[in-house]
Amino acid sequence: MEGRVVMLDEMIETGRLHEACGIFGIYGHPQAAGIVYYGLHALQHRGQESAGIAAVDQGRFNIHKDMGLVTEVFDNGNSELTGDVAIGHVMYANQRSAVTEAQPLVFKYRGGTIALAQNGALVNAGEIRRKLEQQGSIFQTNSDTEVIAHLIARSKHDDLETALREALTVIEGAYALLVLTEGCLIACLDPNGLKPLALGKIGDSYCFASETCAFDLIEAEFIRHVKPGEMIVVANNQLRSIQVAEPKPSLCSFEFIYFARPDSNLTGAMSVHQVRKLLGKQLAAEKPVKADLVLGVPDSSLSAAIGYAEALQIPYEMGLVKNRYVGRTFIRPDSETRTRDVKLKLSVVQKVVEGKDVVMVDDSIIRGTTSQRIVRLLRDAGVRSVHVRICSPPVIYPCFYGIDISSRDELIVAQKTIEQIRLFIGADSLEFLSVDGLIKAINGSQEPPRLCLACFSGQYPTPINPQG
Numbered sequence: 001m002e003g004r005v006v007m008l009d010e011m012i013e014t015g016r017l018h019e020a021c022g023i024f025g026i027y028g029h030p031q032a033a034g035i036v037y038y039g040l041h042a043l044q045h046r047g048q049e050s051a052g053i054a055a056v057d058q059g060r061f062n063i064h065k066d067m068g069l070v071t072e073v074f075d076n077g078n079s080e081l082t083g084d085v086a087i088g089h090v091m092y093a094n095q096r097s098a099v100t101e102a103q104p105l106v107f108k109y110r111g112g113t114i115a116l117a118q119n120g121a122l123v124n125a126g127e128i129r130r131k132l133e134q135q136g137s138i139f140q141t142n143s144d145t146e147v148i149a150h151l152i153a154r155s156k157h158d159d160l161e162t163a164l165r166e167a168l169t170v171i172e173g174a175y176a177l178l179v180l181t182e183g184c185l186i187a188c189l190d191p192n193g194l195k196p197l198a199l200g201k202i203g204d205s206y207c208f209a210s211e212t213c214a215f216d217l218i219e220a221e222f223i224r225h226v227k228p229g230e231m232i233v234v235a236n237n238q239l240r241s242i243q244v245a246e247p248k249p250s251l252c253s254f255e256f257i258y259f260a261r262p263d264s265n266l267t268g269a270m271s272v273h274q275v276r277k278l279l280g281k282q283l284a285a286e287k288p289v290k291a292d293l294v295l296g297v298p299d300s301s302l303s304a305a306i307g308y309a310e311a312l313q314i315p316y317e318m319g320l321v322k323n324r325y326v327g328r329t330f331i332r333p334d335s336e337t338r339t340r341d342v343k344l345k346l347s348v349v350q351k352v353v354e355g356k357d358v359v360m361v362d363d364s365i366i367r368g369t370t371s372q373r374i375v376r377l378l379r380d381a382g383v384r385s386v387h388v389r390i391c392s393p394p395v396i397y398p399c400f401y402g403i404d405i406s407s408r409d410e411l412i413v414a415q416k417t418i419e420q421i422r423l424f425i426g427a428d429s430l431e432f433l434s435v436d437g438l439i440k441a442i443n444g445s446q447e448p449p450r451l452c453l454a455c456f457s458g459q460y461p462t463p464i465n466p467q468g
C-alpha cells in the first residue's frame with residue numbers, strides 16, 4: 001500500500017493519522033480462511049477500505065476480495081475459500097482506492113501461482129517500477145506489492161525462496177509481507193522492522209498477524225515477534241527462520257502512540273495499553289497542570305489519559321463519549337457540516353465537565369482541526385478551562401513508510417509555533433511530550449532508540465526517495 005499517496009480529504013476531514021494495512025496468515029489449518037476472517041476482524045482498525053482472503057486447496061488458489069469492512073466483504077460465509085493455507089489483508093483508503101488494489105494480489109509466473117499481502121510502503125518502488133517498465137513489464141495495479149511480485153518473477157532463480165530473498169535485497173522501506181504458494185507460507189519483515197508482525201500457533205498450525213490482538217480472538221498462542229530482516233518459511237508443518245538482512249530495529253513509534261490496539265503487545269513485555277499509560281505518566285512529569293479532572297480523546301488516548309491522571313492524582317473522568325455507530329465516510333461539504341460531524345462522532349458529558357478546569361489528553365496533532373473542534377465542544381459544554389496535553393512529540397516531518405503523513409504543508413506544527421497552534425485550537429494551554437520522554441516511556445530507559453522517530457526528528461532509518 002502506498003503511504004506516500006496523500007489522503008488529503010480524509011486528513012482534512014479528520015485531522016488524524018491513518019494506518020495502511022493489516023495482514024494475517026495461517027498454515028495447516030482445515031478452516032484456514034475462517035481463521036483468517038477472524039484475524040482480519042481483529043485487525044479491522046488498521047484498514048477499513050477493503051478486505052481480502054486467498055486460500056490454497058490442493059494446488060488451487062481461491063480468492064475473494066472487495067471494498068468494504070471484513071463483515072461486508074465476507075457476508076455469505078464464502079464457502080469457496082477452501083484450503084488449509086490462507087492469507088488475508090485489510091487496507092486503508094487512498095486516492096486510488098479500487099478493488100484492483102485490494103489484496104492479496106495473486107500472480108501466475110513460471111514458478112507457479114503466488115499470493116502476496118503486504119503492510120507498508122517501499123521507498124524505492126517507483127524507481128524499480130520505472131526500470132521494469134522500461135524493460136517491458138506491464139503493471140496491473142499501483143501497488144508496491146506488485147513490484148515485489150515482478151522482481152520474483154524476473155529472478156534467474158527458479159525456486160521461490162531464493163527469488164524472494166533476491167527481491168528483498170532490492171526493495172527498501174517498510175514491509176511486513178506474507179507470501180502464499182501451493183506448498184508453503186512465507187513471512188518477511190524489512191531490516192528495520194518498521195511494521196509489527198507477530199508469530200503465533202493454534203494447535204499445530206503456525207500463524208502470522210500484524211498485531212497480537214488477532215491471536216487472542218482465535219485463541220492462538222503468541223510465540224514471538226518476527227525479527228527485523230527475518231524470513232520465516234512454514235512448509236511441511238516445519239518452521240524455518242532465515243536472517244536475510246542485518247537487523248536495524250526501528251519499529252514505528254506511532255504504533256505505540258496511536259495505531260495498535262491497546263490489547264496488542266508490540267515488544268513482548270507490555271501491552272500497548274500499559275505503554276500508553278507510561279506515555280501519559282511521562283507527559284505528566286514533563287508537563288503537569290493543576291486541574292479538576294483529566295479526560296482522554298476516545299479511543300487511542302484513553303490509556304495515556306489514565307496514566308496522566310494517576311501520575312498527578314487528578315480524577316480521570318469519561319468526559320468524551322464516542323459514538324461507535326457513525327458510518328465510515330460521507331461527503332462533508334462545509335465547515336458547519338464538519339462541526340456537526342465531530343458531534344456525531346464525539347459527545348461531551350456536560351455534567352462531568354461543566355464549570356471544571358479540564359485536561360484533555362490526545363495522541364497527536366496533525367492538522368489541528370480535530371483538536372480545535374473537540375476544544376470547541378468542551379467550551380460549548382461549559383468548561384472553565386481546557387488544557388491540551390499531547391502524548392507524542394510534535395509531528396514535523398512526513399512519513400514514507402505507509403502512514404498518511406505525506407506532506408509538511410499538511411502538518412500544523414511545521415507551519416505554526418506552538419503558541420499559534422494553541423490559539424488556533426482555542427486551548428488555555430498546549431504542551432507536547434518530548435522525544436526523549438517518548439523513548440523513555442516506550443523503551444523504559446534513555447538508551448539509543450530502537451524506534452523510528454522520523455516524523456518527529458526528520459532522521460529516517462532508510463534512504464528516502466520522495467519521488468519514490
Ligand code: SF4
Nearest residue numbers: 252253399452454455
Ligand atoms: S515516520 Fe513516523 S509514522 Fe512513519 S514509520 Fe516513522 S515513526 Fe511511524
